[in-house]
Amino acid sequence: xxxxxxVAGRLCLELDGVATLAELRTAGVSRSLRRSMIRAxxxxxxxxxxxVLHTGPLVGEQAWRAALVRVGPGSRLGGVTALQAxxxxxxxxxxxxxxxxxxxxxxxxxLPDGIVLHETRRWGAGDCTSVGIRRSTAPVAAVxxxxxxxxxxxxxxxxxxxxxxxxxxxxxxVAELDRVARHEFRAMLRAVAADxxxxxxxxxxxxxxxxxxxxxxxxxxxxxxxxxxxxxAVLDAFWDRFGVCVEVNGVGHDHLVxxxxxxxxLADLQTRGEAALPLSVLTLRVDPEPFFTSxxxxxxxxxxxx
Numbered sequence: 001x002x003x004x005x006x007v008a009g010r011l012c013l014e015l016d017g018v019a020t021l022a023e024l025r026t027a028g029v030s031r032s033l034r035r036s037m038i039r040a041x042x043x044x045x046x047x048x049x050x051x052v053l054h055t056g057p058l059v060g061e062q063a064w065r066a067a068l069v070r071v072g073p074g075s076r077l078g079g080v081t082a083l084q085a086x087x088x089x090x091x092x093x094x095x096x097x098x099x100x101x102x103x104x105x106x107x108x109x110x111l112p113d114g115i116v117l118h119e120t121r122r123w124g125a126g127d128c129t130s131v132g133i134r135r136s137t138a139p140v141a142a143v144x145x146x147x148x149x150x151x152x153x154x155x156x157x158x159x160x161x162x163x164x165x166x167x168x169x170x171x172x173x174v175a176e177l178d179r180v181a182r183h184e185f186r187a188m189l190r191a192v193a194a195d196x197x198x199x200x201x202x203x204x205x206x207x208x209x210x211x212x213x214x215x216x217x218x219x220x221x222x223x224x225x226x227x228x229x230x231x232x233a234v235l236d237a238f239w240d241r242f243g244v245c246v247e248v249n250g251v252g253h254d255h256l257v258x259x260x261x262x263x264x265x266l267a268d269l270q271t272r273g274e275a276a277l278p279l280s281v282l283t284l285r286v287d288p289e290p291f292f293t294s295x296x297x298x299x300x301x302x303x304x305x306x
Contacts, residue, residue, distance in 0.1 A: 082141035139172040199223035242302040
């Protein structure tokens with residue numbers, strides 16, 4: 001073990017770039033060798049608890065593992081960070097969220113700004129995965145992310161996105177939320193989870209459902225699968241009793257190919273005698289009243305007693 005660069009390269013591969021002091025001892029690295037490698041600039045310390053075994057940037061799982069080493073044994077990735085470790089994409093959160101039990105003993109050192117530590121009595125060892133990097137299970141992570149969110153809308157997004165990406169099931173989110181006894185977002189999140197259980201799959205659909213209830217409109221079926229001339233289709237909201245469908249069109253529907261496909265699908269529904277209405281997110285956000293007035297009138301014309 002005289003060639004320092006060879007030592008650094010071998011251990012970096014064996015220990016995936018980040019190691020605790022105990023892992024280094026198990027790998028046969030003495031204290032003097034560890035200190036020598038750090039002084040030589042081949043390695044760099046993670047506080048007093050571990051070592052980064054290379055000189056490059058920490059990204060992805062290496063950054064998460066380094067954060068767990070810095071916090072100490074008993075720490076786990078939680079919230080959005082745990083969801084990202086489970087495969088969540090598209091959620092921009094540069095900080096690493098870690099949770100520990102309330103009885104956790106701190107070492108007195110301040111954590112870097114990029115690490116957010118959550119102390120909790122709500123979750124325990126049974127809420128973590130047993131394989132891979134220490135982290136909350138996906139349903140627990142989604143609920144953690146929602147409870148730790150900075151706004152109600154972000155909290156709802158933390159439940160919707162893992163469901164969209166098939167990391168969690170709606171029924172598992174409902175079960176985890178049932179464990180939450182007190183929180184300022186609790187009632188709202190339970191309502192969101194109930195909508196997800198009914199088939200809602202986006203924030204736009206959640207907003208549409210809220211607008212319908214605000215006006216006393218009947219509850220539609222969600223994510224209804226239909227066979228059309230163009231193939232299989234999934235309808236956002238469908239009142240089968242009245243033959244009325246509403247498609248909530250988000251940003252993705254602005255692309256030409258998607259718009260053309262949507263137009264054919266709505267025309268196909270019209271030829272079957274069903275009233276199919278497109279609703280853009282812009283209308284939903286800026287001026288929803290005229291649309292919902294017309295929707296109510298359409299439902300009445302088709303038999304709703306309203």
